Amino acid sequence: MKIKLKHIIFLIMLTSLSSIAFGLSLEEGHPQAAKYxxxxxxxxxxxxxxxxxxxESKGKNMQDYMLTKENIKKMQEKERKSSENQ
Structure with missing residues (x-):
């Protein structure tokens, strides 16, 4: 049985959220509440x-997300094209 990474992440998230909810539901003076x-x-x-x-970042090129001069020019060109079409 192959468990995918997204299922592991979901289980960790669910466990973490339930731990926080359980800690909040304990009485105010309970010594274990802060630990949960x-x-x-x-x-x-x-x-x-x-x-x-x-x-989520597997297979993505980080250079596409950096603010370099080339990427700024590409964004400005896209902005001009979209404003011309309106």
Whole structure:
């Protein structure tokens, strides 16, 4: 059985969100509440988000997203063409 990366990311996200919700639902003075909330936050932002960004950026050229002179000229040309068509 082959588990895809998107399913792993979804499970991590679901676990993190449920951990945060459980921590928030505990009584205010409960000593473990902050640990659940912190663990969920770490899972969400330090595990799930980098995995998602890695998965989505595969096969993409980072030079296409950099603000170089060539890319700025391309954007300006597209802007002129779209304003001429209106």
């Amino acid at each position: 909330i912190g663990g969920g936050t770490v899972g969400l932002f330090l595990v799930a988000m980098p995995l998602f960004l890695f998965k």
